[in-house]
Amino acid sequence: MWAGQSKWTKDTEPMGEINVTPLVDVMLVLLIIFMVTAPLLTQGVNVDLPDADAPAMQQNLEPLVVSIKANGQLYIQKKNISIKQLAPRIEAIRKEKPGLPVFIRGDAKTPYGKVAEVMSLLETAGIKKVGLVTEPHR
Template sequence: MWAGQSKWSKDSEPMGEINVTPLVDVMLVLLIIFMVTAPLLTQGVNVDLPDAESPAMQQNVEPLVVTIRADGAIFMQKLPIDIKQLAPRIKAMREQKPGLPVFIRGDAKTPYGRVAEVMSLLESAGIRKVGLVTEPHR
């Protein structure tokens, strides 16, 4: 058996503390990553929503969002779509997920006729309930 001395002397005992500097460095990097990516998680196309007083809705399901820009361009989620393709695409999506909620995000400067046209197409696709997305009064 080996009966040698340990490599630690009484004056230089091992440190009993954890070095937290690397942990803090990693946490700061993660914080910066989340701060940069959080604004990118907004849903849909950037539009100036009209102001209205309404309570916030609690949803467990990711809704289908149809966005109408001020120039009349239509987007489904974030992808542009021709108005002729809107009803068939939504009908196909609703066949896959029957309870899928549908929301319309219309720019405040969108002509009312364009919003009514989209709502009419949604009704022809079998959508009876449509939510209109607004912003709270500032």
């Protein structure tokens, strides 16, 4: 067992500080990488999405379905409704059944702006999650 004196003198004592230069170098490289890639993430890329069949969702509750025809007519379930009545009706229905899922069935020829308007109205009615209904390929 060794019980001798330390060989360290005042001039050769170990340094008690951490060298942060490598850490700063790594952080600067990461900063540059994120600065270069961030603008690329905000731009849209035009892609042709593949056609796929998704399995049917299994649910215990019958969802609330908002249908939009190609001419812009709106329906809640099978009842015709005006665009001005949509948000108040959805709010009233959701007060009775708070966990009721909401789906949008849009005709394939419905303008995207109309679907976006309905989604915006659903958001003002307090709906945070909306499902979009599609048809499988035949």
